[in-house]
Amino acid sequence: MSTDVGTFAPGDTIYASVTTSGSSASTPIRALWTYQDGQVVSDDTQTISGTGSDMTEFHIAKPDGFPAGSYKLEIFIDGRTAMNRNFDVR
16 A cells, blocks of 8 residues: 655655564564656665564655655565555655
8 A cells, every 4th residue: 555645845855764563583674765767766774673662764865856756665574565655856
C-alpha cells in the first residue's frame, strides 16, 4: 500500500522515521528513495537490535536541490517491504 505524504521544496531535507517494536539480535531496516524514473536517490540500511520500541531515522538532502517531480520511499524490514510512501518536490 502506498500513501502520499505531501510536497517538499527542492532544498528541503526530507526525513522518514520508522518505529519498530519487538525483540531481535540484529534486524536490518532499509530505506530506498527513488525518483519518478526509477533512479535511486538514496539506498541506506541501518541495523536495530534489542527489545521494546525503537525509532530509526533516515533522511535525504541535496544542497543544490532535488529535481522537481514525484518520488517514492520504500521501507524494508528484514528484507520484506514494510511500507511505501509517495511525495513530490515542487
